[in-house]
Amino acid sequence: MRRFARVLPVIGMSGMGLAGLGVCLPAMAQSTEITVATVNNPDMVTMQSMMSAFHQAHPDIKVNWVTLPENELRQKVTTDIASGAGQYDVVTVSNYETPIWAQNDWLKPLDEDLPEDYDVDDLLAPVKEGLSVDGELYALPFYAESSVTYYRKDLFEKAGIEMPEKPTWDQMKEFASKIHSPSDGVYGICLRGLPGWGQNMALFGTMVNSFGGRWFDMDWTPQLDSPEWKNAANAYVELLNDYGPPGVTSNGFTESETLFANGQCGMWVDSTVAASYVSDPDTSKVAEDVGFAQAPYQTTEKGSNWLFTWALAVPQSSQHQDAAETFIEWATSKDYINAVADEKGWLSVPPGTRQSTYDSADYKQAAPFAPLVEKAISSASPTDPSAQEVPYTGVQFVTIPQFQAIGTRVGQLMAAMLSGQQSVDDALSQGQAFTERLMQQTGKPQ
Structure with missing residues (x-):
C-alpha cells in the first residue's frame, strides 16, 4: 500500500524551487x-x-x-x-x-x-x-x-445459590425466582425486550439456537413454528413476565445496562462490551459485586452466545x-x-x-473479566450455529439480505408476546407466515 509519509519532505519546498528543479509535486x-x-x-x-x-x-x-x-x-x-x-x-x-x-x-x-x-x-x-x-x-x-451472563454475587450469596460457569436457562429461571424482590427494587433478571433485529432478536436468536432450533432448514424453509422455537419463546416470556422489570418492551441494551448498573437487576444476559461499564465504580453502583459467567444454554451449547x-x-x-x-x-x-x-x-x-x-x-x-470474554468470542461459531444443519452463517442473525425485514417483524411479534397482546403460538405462526411469504417473493439465497 502507498504511504503518504514518503512525499512529505517535498511539501515544505516552494513551488518555484520545485519547478526550477524540474520536480512535479506528486x-x-x-x-x-x-x-x-x-x-x-x-x-x-x-x-x-x-x-x-x-x-x-x-x-x-x-x-x-x-x-x-x-x-x-x-x-x-x-x-x-x-x-x-x-x-x-x-x-x-x-x-x-x-x-x-x-x-x-x-x-x-x-x-x-x-x-x-x-x-x-x-x-x-x-x-x-x-x-x-x-x-x-x-x-x-x-x-x-459476544454475550455473557452478569449477576450480583452479593444477592447469590444471600440466597445461598451459586452460579455455574455456563448456566442453563432452566437454572436461570430458578436463580431469578430466588433473588427477585421488587419491593426492594431488585428484579430477578433483565433481558432485552425492545423490538428489533439487533435488539430483542440478538438475545432471543441465541436462545432459539440453545434450545436446538434454527431459522431455516436446508431447503430454506422457515422453522419459526417448530417445537424448539416455541420452547424458547415460552421460556423467554415466562422469565420476563415473572421475574423481569416493568416496561420490558422498552428496554434494549442501553436501558438494561443502566438498570443493572443501578442495582435493579439480579442477573443480565447481554453483550460483553458492557463488562467495563458495570465493573467501573464511576459508572456502576454494583461494581464490587458483579460476577461473570458464560451465556446460558438449554439443550445444546451451539449458538448459545452471539458474535x-x-x-x-x-x-x-x-x-x-x-x-x-x-x-x-x-x-x-x-x-x-x-x-x-x-x-x-x-x-x-x-x-x-x-x-x-x-x-x-x-x-x-485492569480487566479481570478478559479471559471470559475471550473465551466467549472464540467459542462463537457463525458457520455452525445450531445443533441442526443449516444453510446459512450467523449466530444471532442470518447473513442474507432478507434478514433485516424478517428479524424486524419477528422482533415486533416477540414484543407482542411479552405485552400479552398475542400468544406464543399465534405470534410464531404469524412470524412463520411472514417469513415464508418473503422468501417466496425474493427467492431462495444462492
Missing part, C-alpha cells in the same frame, strides 16, 4: 480529505478523540466525521454504497453487512494492501472469518463482542481509497490499542479483536 502530497461514517457509541467517540495521533502520523489526510444512530447509519450508508454515490470513504459495518456487500462488489478487498506489521494473524479467528469472503478480508475489525463485530471498510465508490485504507489500518492496529491504553487506560481499549490484547498482562490486570 498528487498524493496534496491534502486529502476523507469522510468517515460511524455510529455514536463510546468506542467510536474514543476513536474521534484520538485523532491528534493520526494527524501527527499522517498530516496530509484530513478526516471528516458523519456520526449517526445505528439504524440511520445503516440506511444512509447502504443507499450511498448501492448507488455508487461515493459520499463516504470509510464506512462502519458489521459482520452482517460485510459478506453481503462484498459479494455485491461494494467493498474494496483489503488483504493485498495490508502491511506486514498490521499482523492479520493477530486478529481473533471468528472475528476475522466473519469479515471475510473466500478467505479475503473486506473490513477490518474495530471492536467485537457481533463493528468494523471499518472502504467502499468501492470512494474516490480516496489509499487515504481511507491508511485510516482504517491505523484505527484497527495494535499501535492504536496501545495508544488508547496509554492515554485513557486499558478499560477504554476497543475489545474483542486481537489476541495480543488478551495476552497483555496489563489488560488482564
Whole structure:
C-alpha cells in the first residue's frame, strides 16, 4: 500500500524551487480529505478523540466525521454504497453487512494492501472469518463482542445459590425466582425486550439456537413454528413476565445496562462490551459485586452466545481509497490499542479483536473479566450455529439480505408476546407466515 509519509519532505519546498528543479509535486502530497461514517457509541467517540495521533502520523489526510444512530447509519450508508454515490470513504459495518456487500462488489478487498506489521494473524479467528469472503478480508475489525451472563454475587450469596460457569436457562429461571424482590427494587433478571433485529432478536436468536432450533432448514424453509422455537419463546416470556422489570418492551441494551448498573437487576444476559461499564465504580453502583459467567444454554451449547463485530471498510465508490485504507489500518492496529491504553487506560481499549490484547498482562490486570470474554468470542461459531444443519452463517442473525425485514417483524411479534397482546403460538405462526411469504417473493439465497 502507498504511504503518504514518503512525499512529505517535498511539501515544505516552494513551488518555484520545485519547478526550477524540474520536480512535479506528486498528487498524493496534496491534502486529502476523507469522510468517515460511524455510529455514536463510546468506542467510536474514543476513536474521534484520538485523532491528534493520526494527524501527527499522517498530516496530509484530513478526516471528516458523519456520526449517526445505528439504524440511520445503516440506511444512509447502504443507499450511498448501492448507488455508487461515493459520499463516504470509510464506512462502519458489521459482520452482517460485510459478506453481503462484498459479494455485491461494494467493498474494496483489503488483504493485498495490508502491511506486514498490521499482523492479520493477530486478529481473533471468528472475528476475522466473519469479515471475510473466500478467505479475503473486506473490513477490518474495530471492536467485537459476544454475550455473557452478569449477576450480583452479593444477592447469590444471600440466597445461598451459586452460579455455574455456563448456566442453563432452566437454572436461570430458578436463580431469578430466588433473588427477585421488587419491593426492594431488585428484579430477578433483565433481558432485552425492545423490538428489533439487533435488539430483542440478538438475545432471543441465541436462545432459539440453545434450545436446538434454527431459522431455516436446508431447503430454506422457515422453522419459526417448530417445537424448539416455541420452547424458547415460552421460556423467554415466562422469565420476563415473572421475574423481569416493568416496561420490558422498552428496554434494549442501553436501558438494561443502566438498570443493572443501578442495582435493579439480579442477573443480565447481554453483550460483553458492557463488562467495563458495570465493573467501573464511576459508572456502576454494583461494581464490587458483579460476577461473570458464560451465556446460558438449554439443550445444546451451539449458538448459545452471539458474535457481533463493528468494523471499518472502504467502499468501492470512494474516490480516496489509499487515504481511507491508511485510516482504517491505523484505527484497527495494535499501535492504536496501545495508544488508547496509554492515554485513557486499558478499560477504554476497543475489545474483542486481537489476541495480543488478551495476552497483555496489563489488560488482564485492569480487566479481570478478559479471559471470559475471550473465551466467549472464540467459542462463537457463525458457520455452525445450531445443533441442526443449516444453510446459512450467523449466530444471532442470518447473513442474507432478507434478514433485516424478517428479524424486524419477528422482533415486533416477540414484543407482542411479552405485552400479552398475542400468544406464543399465534405470534410464531404469524412470524412463520411472514417469513415464508418473503422468501417466496425474493427467492431462495444462492
